[in-house]
Amino acid sequence: MTRAGLSPLAWLDEVERQRRADGLRRSLRTRTPVGAELDLASNDYLGLSQHPAVIEGGVSALRTWGAGSTGSRLVTGNTELHEGFERALAEFVGAESALVFSSGYTANLGAVVALSGAGSLLVSDALTHASLVDACRLSRARVVVTPHRDVAAVEAALAARTEERAVVLTDSVFSADGVLAPMRALHDVCRRHGALLIVDEAHGLGVRGDGGRGLLHEVGLAGAPDVVMTTTLSKALGSQGGVVLGPTVVRDHLIDAARPFIFDTGLAPAAVGAAWAALEVLIAEPWRAQAVLDRAAELASVCAVDERPESAVVSVILGEPEVAFGAALACLDRGLRVGCFRPPTVPVGTSRLRLTARASLTGDEMTLARAVLTDALSALA
Incomplete structure (x- = not known):
């Protein structure tokens, strides 16, 4: 076929195929005004977006x-x-x-x-x-x-x-x-x-x-x-x-x-x-800054992350993209939304769950997070 007969976007078909084969295909995830899941994926660290x-x-x-x-x-x-x-x-x-x-x-x-x-x-x-x-x-x-x-x-x-x-x-x-x-x-x-x-x-x-x-x-x-x-x-x-x-x-x-x-x-x-x-x-309310770090430390402990977090971010490295994505889906099925970082966002072999603490997390929400994360990570052992 001549170049004139080819779609100028035909190359995207192969790009998408390779992304799917590598477990790196991304998709948009729509949320509702009132979230059905507990959110540990957003960057709303102080819990102020809904204040x-x-x-x-x-x-x-x-x-x-x-x-x-x-x-x-x-x-x-x-x-x-x-x-x-x-x-x-x-x-x-x-x-x-x-x-x-x-x-x-x-x-x-x-x-x-x-x-x-x-x-x-x-x-x-x-x-x-x-x-x-x-x-x-x-x-x-x-x-x-x-x-x-x-x-x-x-x-x-x-x-x-x-x-x-x-x-x-x-x-x-x-x-x-x-x-x-x-x-x-x-x-x-x-x-x-x-x-x-x-x-x-x-x-x-x-x-x-x-x-x-x-x-x-x-x-x-x-x-x-x-x-x-x-x-x-x-x-x-x-x-x-x-x-x-x-x-x-x-x-x-x-x-x-x-x-x-x-x-x-x-x-x-x-x-x-x-x-x-x-x-x-x-x-x-300056206490909110320290509350973020305290909640992050609790999440790190649940996920057996050795070092105390220095920020709101708790990174749980799982290795391959499919493993991290599967763990994120397992959490979502149980009502907990977590981040999933895969290449090229992070280096190859370091795909991970990325949890973000929030100053406004309640005791009940932390109990739910603890139960879901423990089960999801135990299933990978």
């Missing part, structure tokens, strides 16, 4: 500002609500300024690309979030990917560089296994070599640090002039959106140079209002 005050914050913003922001923040999409929330969040985490984006993904794209570019070096941990990986690809900078949490490799890359500018990228809490970045050591290396440190606190905000102020605050790097923090509003704050926090000069530069900020419609007012309300709940 009455948070919902009211979104509704109030919706009534005041309308359903959409109506345009780019440089045109009509910048409101008093956006700027008020930016000031409140910056004060909370100890940053000089903040700039809200439409998502955590676009916040990372905007920050990394605008602060690097051709003629600079990006040094990125091998397990950084996909948004940071994509930012590296878009940056036109030279990129060095270092082994996971390997500070010596970061130092070697910085020491060997010929570029004038360098940026080091890391998650504060790595999303697949919940471990922490060696933050102080990374910063020390960056300072010795005149490099900027960009830290994605998506899984640190609300969980680590005094009252949930993040890992940067916990290790004494909040407000450091050579550190930029990014985060999302869709996890601990239970809403939607992303933020870049750091020196005012960075905020000013991003407004001029960050394409995901300049050309994207501003975050919807309802999302901003809900996130601000969630921040106020966290400030008033």
Whole structure:
């Protein structure tokens, strides 16, 4: 058959066949407004997405500002609500300024690309979030990917560089296994070599640090002039959106140079209002941050995970994709929804159940989780 007779999408049939053979085919799982299962898969770490005050914050913003922001923040999409929330969040985490984006993904794209570019070096941990990986690809900078949490490799890359500018990228809490970045050591290396440190606190905000102020605050790097923090509003704050926090000069530069900020419609007012309300709940109830870690420790104990979790994430490595997927389905059949991470999200041979603790888990819910997880994991022995 000539090329003219072939569908330009015919190659997808073979791709899907191979994915199914490898146990890596994904599908969307629809949930109802009132979940029938106990959820240990979401990133709603503080249990705030359904909090009455948070919902009211979104509704109030919706009534005041309308359903959409109506345009780019440089045109009509910048409101008093956006700027008020930016000031409140910056004060909370100890940053000089903040700039809200439409998502955590676009916040990372905007920050990394605008602060690097051709003629600079990006040094990125091998397990950084996909948004940071994509930012590296878009940056036109030279990129060095270092082994996971390997500070010596970061130092070697910085020491060997010929570029004038360098940026080091890391998650504060790595999303697949919940471990922490060696933050102080990374910063020390960056300072010795005149490099900027960009830290994605998506899984640190609300969980680590005094009252949930993040890992940067916990290790004494909040407000450091050579550190930029990014985060999302869709996890601990239970809403939607992303933020870049750091020196005012960075905020000013991003407004001029960050394409995901300049050309994207501003975050919807309802999302901003809900996130601000969630921040106020966290400030008033700082116990929520420690409650997440305590619940994570209980889940780890049930699953015979040796080390106490450092975040809301409990990673139960089972090996092959089919094993992990089967265990996740067994839990779902018993009324417990858990995450299932398979390649390429995690390395080959490390497919896993990914459990996420929540500050609002009740005693009855923990009893159910304990029973279901014990049975599902015992069946694999």
